[in-house]
Amino acid sequence: MTGIKAKGNSCRLSGELILHEEAPTAVDRKCGGWITFPYIIATVLGLTITGGGLMSNLIVYLIERFNIKSIDAAQISNVVNGCTSLFPIAGAIVADSWLGSFSVIFISSIISLLGMILLTLTVTLPSLTPPYCEKGSKCDPPTKIQLAILYATITLVSIGLGGTRFTIATMGADQFDKAKDQGTFFNWYFFTLYLGFLIGATGIVYIQDNIGWGLGFGLCLAAGALGFSIFLSGKNVYRHVKPKGSSFTSLARVLIATVRKRKLSVASVSNDYYLGNNIESKNQFITPSSSFRLLNRAAINTESDTNEDGSIAKPWRLCTVQQVEDLKTLIHIFPLWSTSIFLSTPIGIQSSLVVLQALTMDRHIGSHFQVPAGSFLVFTLLSTAICLSVIDRLFFPMWQILAQRPLTPLQRVGFGHILNIVGMAGSALVESRRLHAFRSHYNANQPDSTVPMSAMWLVGPLAIVGVGEAFHFPGQVALYYQEFPMSLRSTATAMISLLIAVGFYLSTALINLIRRVTVWLPDNINKGRLDNVFWLLVVIGLVNFGYYLLCAIMYRYKNVENADDDSGIH
Template sequence: MDTEVPFLSGVDEDGLPLAGVSDFRGRPVYRNTSGGWQAALFVVAMELASTFANYGVSANLITYLTGPLGHSNASAAAAVNIWSGTASLMPLLGAFLADSWLGRYRSIILASTLYALGYGMITLASTIPTQQTSSLDNDYSSHPSSVKVAFFYISLYLIAIAQGADKPCGLAFAADQFDPDHPQECAARCSFFNWWYFSIAIGIAVAVALVSYIQENLGWGIGFGSLCVIMISAFIVFLLGSPSYRLYAPTPGSQSPFTRLAHNIATLFRSLSFSFGTIRQHHPKDGDDTTKSEEVRSVLRLLPIWTACLAYGVVFAHIMTFFNKQGRTLDRRLFGSLELPPAALQTFGPAAILLFVPIYDRVLVPALRCMTGNPSGLTPLQRVGTVMVVSLATMCVAALVEARRLETAHEYGLVDDARATVPMSWVWLVPQYVMIGVADVFAMVGMQEFFYDQMPSDLRSLGLALYFSVMGIGGFISGALISLIDRVTSSGGGDSWFADNLNRAHLDYFYWLLAGLSAIELVLYIRFTISYVYRHKSLH
């Protein structure tokens, strides 16, 4: 079991095995033959492949739903958001299983097995024949069998379950390979969180460009099948790294972290009940109860911050839905007859990340370190606050660009032609993709580091799951908003804000609504962070 994460305790390069640490077979391990980058890179390879495969499906999923599966724009966007929301919430269950029973190493193995099964099934589902007819409002309309639809969604949600077992454990397990009490490994761990996402961004960029092209030009079965092959190969690589991994043994006689957390919550409320009208007599156990209460309070203090981050999850959900549909209406020619797939425009987000992370880690952090005196340049909460500002600006830019697109469609008399290419370059969409990419750097680094460090040590998988749940709840909120607004705006026979003919829709109104929600989120966030006290003073 590697459920406990006390890291390493005072054992140096003196030939002794590391205390409280074992390999995957329960044998003692030594610093010079385990952990560090030599072990973390195997985990990075696995997570890189899982991210590649995930974006290979999600980046172009709305195209598949509105194409071969015949969904409307609104229903497809809601379906994508609900699926992505479920995939982002499943890490809460995965964190519970990892911290209470399986451990992170075995959770990743379980996730890898489910990934292979899920991507294999979605490949098979995409090859089931679909009857197609022409349509005035869509490029083509599909009439898939109920078996095809059911099988596709089963495989899709199986992948979501696999993400639940993988996402809260991958980063935490890789971080476990570095000892924060050892100077060299501590320094490596400080950069690890930044460079982790740099490598993940590579997988995202390649996936959304390459896989979307394969799906739309060579076939959906080939596109999904290649993801299955990649995941099986990555699973093998992860297993090859097993002899070098550091697994942490639970404290002897300790409770399950979640059981202890529930018990400590009960203890806290019991102690609060005694404080009303009763002077408590001191007992030796009071000190222990105080420690338990502080542990619970450290978890509860995260909830307002988590709540204030939800609007960002709503904004982020639309990169793979309406941003994609906008791109399909624009002139996407590169040169000659070569045309960008709409989903390939999403590569500008990861490209911004690839350029920004080295600049941030090597230029901005040292400069900010001199200004603030903080080793990380900005505190985790300041990084998350930057996310709020950039995501708000992104929605304002997206609304202005969409208003311009609608104006152009009116100028050229294309309002009633759903399949027309609006004479407006795809370059107009680049700023909103780049801005959301920059926001995602601060979100991934800031939120993950914040929730990881501020959780009690043996609940850190849950801490990382809180970040993913921001995206999950954001997806559900987005799906609910789309369904509600679609129903309200289409009542009385009018055009919905999300009409299948985007030239008669009003995505700009929806983006302004999201900008308003982001502004409210920013105000709440500032209010909550003013009074927040870090568990580790060094993070200030």
């Protein structure tokens, strides 16, 4: 490994991480490698338990301890989930551009712990929550001060958890030189992520519901503090990669340079375009492509644009051909990316409404155990985790034999669209049955009664959506990583997080719209028509799937070395 310097007891990489197969140097053995693995994985586990214990049961907490109406609580949960999915993008940009991964994780963890301390105080200090009231009775709403403290607490936790989620994965991969070791790390990272969320969404949620919110949140705080302590204890063995500046700057330069040279005619001779001082890759463009030709002006080398040594004299007036093509690639793939927004939106609505459904149903398994309402989301996670291994070991080989070609990323995403629609239809049918069961046993004057129907009916649709996630989320990661410019590979993997964030925000907006124009979502869902909401999601899904098919058929792979066909979903 070149460019690594040992400074005191810490390790810092002075340049870009280079993959190679040679044996590590003496410095390498002290910096990075598998010696860092226990520290990073333990940190991931602790932070994920904290997030799972909070996010899974947030709706129930808002309803039971802050007397917030059910649909409003679901809306708050959607916003929080959107924030924790959006902040990883900001964290990744700050880490890559200015502070580095270690500093972002350090700062985010402290913010998260401060939020968890405040959250624990809200359930231990009576003055921070409204008076407790029985279900069905008139409850006092929270005061403005109580709401302000609650929202400040949730904001801190969201920023903290979001800032560490993907940044710690990037830091973990930076500890290894070989791509094989990085792949092994990512497998363990996602396994630990699933395990931590399962512990938080089952064990911690059970304690919150059956023993006490104070103990439950206290355990979340303890798990986060322990993970953070382990993270700090490994500081001297981590390999620290210096920030290299934002890759988005070059994209902005293309746009600015295009505007500044808008009066120039697009050149047709390759000598008129700027390639840079050296060509680092055999795949680098020599002349710009014909698509979006107006952007080609940014690479036209005019007088005084370069210095005598061939370097750029005016960075915001001249760009390389490769930078222009990188921006074009993002423009080409944006329509495909946009089709996945309405994959995340129905999932966000389902994940919040299913908790409200479970609260009204019989959640007993046997005579003594009752499944917490917030734990039902685990069934989606379990089906995704199980299906990922089945797809890899069984479905892919069978598809290869029958179709005589591997399943492409676009085809994987297409299967995810279909399964998502089927899952929403299943939720609509289950809700229709739930409403029928309620109306068969109670009248309109008993809206708070428990529906005599097992909540296990909710598992089927959740599992189908989970199987869909096993197809479309990895398919999107593979597509973006394959097609994005090399300089934006880390951003490519974080695009999924951005999709989830936008999906949750849109789910909040869509629920608000439904509440304004219909009577389907009253505060008590036994008086409403949640089934119509799910059928609306089915219609939206079908329209979006048609849009996806159109985009997929028209799309042309840019990196044809990794694609079996250079176009479409074939």
